[in-house]
Amino acid sequence: MRKLVAFEPASLDLTSQAAGATRELHASRPSRHLQPGDECLQLFGGYCYMMECPLPRRRADARVQRVSSTPSCGRPTGQAAKERGSDMNEQNREENVVQWRVESGVGHIVLNRPEAANALDSACGHALVEAIGQARRGAGTEVRAVLISSRGKQFCAGGDIREFVERRHDLDQLVRAMLDGLHPAIHALATLPVPVVSAVQGPLGGAGISLALCADLVLASPAMKLRGGYSAIGLSPDLGASYYLARRAGAARAKHILMTNRPVSADDCLRWGLVDELHGADELLPAATALACELAQGATASLGGIKALCDSAFDHDLRTHLELEREALLRCAVSAQGREGVSAFVEKRAPDFASRRPD
């Protein structure tokens, strides 16, 4: 994995001027909104920008300027890449800011903008909408489960604050344009008829919360840390962030997270139901991939039924729910996959759902 100097404090050649700037910043912070995080780094904007910024401001600011002058997505020009530092291995550079591929029935959506903490600018948003469209079109046929992950140390910092700054005089136009694409896409992703898993390897904030938590099953590493960020810059949640936080952890905890902008540790996320499993940093992606593969081998109507039923359990009363359970079970009972499940039992073998038509 490619690394950026900015993510390696040990290698920073701090001038005494920069060290002084850090002390200055820490000494003068006027409110909690500006308190630096304890360990986590975020240098490139996104809704959770300020808390995640323990490195010297001047150096960080310089980086922001340099990075923001490069194209926000796609392959950087050789010159821009060079400007980022000699540790970037150009030959490993992937083409797209959001990647899509299908392997063993699992559709992989990979955020690939690690140099900007996978923040979503307009171009990245377009690429994400496109990847979700691919998942939607393949769902239930070649795509039987989806895995959302990202490259780099941060999962996703949320909306790209640099673009917000550039467009601050017609911010509503930018918001409108982005959400016109991303809101239908996130709805499509959340309601795919196949299981969706996310692997959260590091900090996330703003709309990054939505992208992680719209999955049915959220796996994370201890390095993940969730921070709202919206209210620190006077904005409000998007892409369903408030929906997922409230539905998973309750309205009160969601308000606490989004109003105070305090970072929530991986342990608290697990405790509160924001995350479903924690895995060591090295085991996270293998575990998430294995889980997605296992689900891709499952029975389509069974898993799709479970998903729809659980997601709607608060949306109607018990009587309606029982009727929906009955309909779903009858669909399974007459499906080739349901017959296979019962036959496999009597024949004392593992069921082979994947080779049966899902009906």
Added chain:
Amino acid sequence: MRKLVAFEPASLDLTSQAAGATRELHASRPSRHLQPGDECLQLFGGYCYMMECPLPRRRADARVQRVSSTPSCGRPTGQAAKERGSDMNEQNREENVVQWRVESGVGHIVLNRPEAANALDSACGHALVEAIGQARRGAGTEVRAVLISSRGKQFCAGGDIREFVERRHDLDQLVRAMLDGLHPAIHALATLPVPVVSAVQGPLGGAGISLALCADLVLASPAMKLRGGYSAIGLSPDLGASYYLARRAGAARAKHILMTNRPVSADDCLRWGLVDELHGADELLPAATALACELAQGATASLGGIKALCDSAFDHDLRTHLELEREALLRCAVSAQGREGVSAFVEKRAPDFASRRPD
């Protein structure tokens, strides 16, 4: 309590052939769906059949064949009983697969098919519907609280997979017939105007989850272990299992349980709100009975109001809820039991709700 050899690993006379079969099975398992559970036993089918099967398959399979050849409910013939092993004490054999009795204002529903892990086949389903009907008819008069429990080491394995296997060519007809009776019954049980307590002494899966969790208060012992099981055989939840899991633990945890079929420990169930109290194995039934008796001594309109209000808190907004609270409190305030509660306070004595008409 009657015991079956199958539930006592220590007494198993394992031949080296059977032991080899176990090693074989463990070595060859193709997926998590076939991984045996760590401690918990389940030999007789039900939705959670495979995970709960650490004993040698050949022996287990043999048992399934033998047991499935006996009548699925009611008193077994002497011959069938003998086939089950000499440790069954025939003189303690209860008549019905589901028992109903009223004691001290508490209606007891007892699953009594321990030799089949209290799995629900058609006959058992009918008996359950009948018992719930009795509870419904007596509720508020002679029945002032209900206690759901079961005999044996397993609480309830869910639907009887053996019957599913036999009927796999018209599985939808079987499902339709069972749910036509059981869904209205579970709705009636869940919405009884009196408190319902369940005592979960051991593993449960599939529709057994519904039967345990439709209670207002769920008490369990550390030996309980919850496993979905539906998706392992290509089916989807019934009897409200997805409703209760999602409403108690949130949609995400419900999906995790039902999609992955991983067993959830008693501790995790308590932590996630699937269970309300844990008690030692020997204290569980006494504690659950004491709680049901205590509630049976309570004020009917008060407890019924609390139940209806809490259960509906997610079904409408605050304004509507306040109106419902107001109506319920006014009903209590004019009831003989409400007057008794206030009078008892001023007269410095315990209230005697039970001898007052509930209004």
Added chain:
Amino acid sequence: MRKLVAFEPASLDLTSQAAGATRELHASRPSRHLQPGDECLQLFGGYCYMMECPLPRRRADARVQRVSSTPSCGRPTGQAAKERGSDMNEQNREENVVQWRVESGVGHIVLNRPEAANALDSACGHALVEAIGQARRGAGTEVRAVLISSRGKQFCAGGDIREFVERRHDLDQLVRAMLDGLHPAIHALATLPVPVVSAVQGPLGGAGISLALCADLVLASPAMKLRGGYSAIGLSPDLGASYYLARRAGAARAKHILMTNRPVSADDCLRWGLVDELHGADELLPAATALACELAQGATASLGGIKALCDSAFDHDLRTHLELEREALLRCAVSAQGREGVSAFVEKRAPDFASRRPD
């Protein structure tokens, strides 16, 4: 802070007669409803009256008589005050049973009836309705956050049981009159467009639960202890108690709390989401005040949007929620405060929301 003898067991001059009465009471208690609490004191009624009464009954009863003969709110007459004991410092006596003041943009609602465990009688209810009206009128202009707290060792014992006793022959009329004022008020408080914080320094029960939990963020000290109390006197919840318990901790835990009347510790409250933060007894009020002040400095449309979105996340489906998030974000994006948030970011300074018009 003024202290009452009743809250200081060490200073009680117990006659041997009174001590005997205590033993008698403890020995003869017929049910859990009369079991005295372990540590917590409550002598003056309120829905959670009996559990919270470890002091000798005769002495306590005497106190109830004496206290109930004084005016239930406002400044007591000199004679009544003297009757309460020499340890009451009359010069510190505050005028009103519910206080309202605005400081630094924070509206403070303070229950000030510590000698009656801040129980809500009619007069106190009227005063609370009035204070909430003030908060409502100022919200968004001079009032940018609200802090609810109370004086004394108990947060709020709920409805005043003494008044219930006096009016037990037309209890429904009393209930109707009180709820006609308090239910619209609690709705107004819960839906204020600005953040509401509560500081729960001690035990609470009955409608005291509503007053604490209708806040967006609930801070408590380890001395807090929550007890339903309603069903112990044959009544049912009011002021949204069942709504907040169920929405924060789930319907099952809410039923457990309200049906059994068992006290819930501060730790369990934190674990279950009934409380958002715990602070040491001495740090609670400073922490709650600091949090309210911080929120009062926030962006109005941002925080109001977060509150409305989180509170409604269970009231509609994802599609509707995404549309509401979009509308809220567009409002923020064109607001002076939203522009300030983004500008502050680019100008590398803390945002100054408070001096901007909220739009």
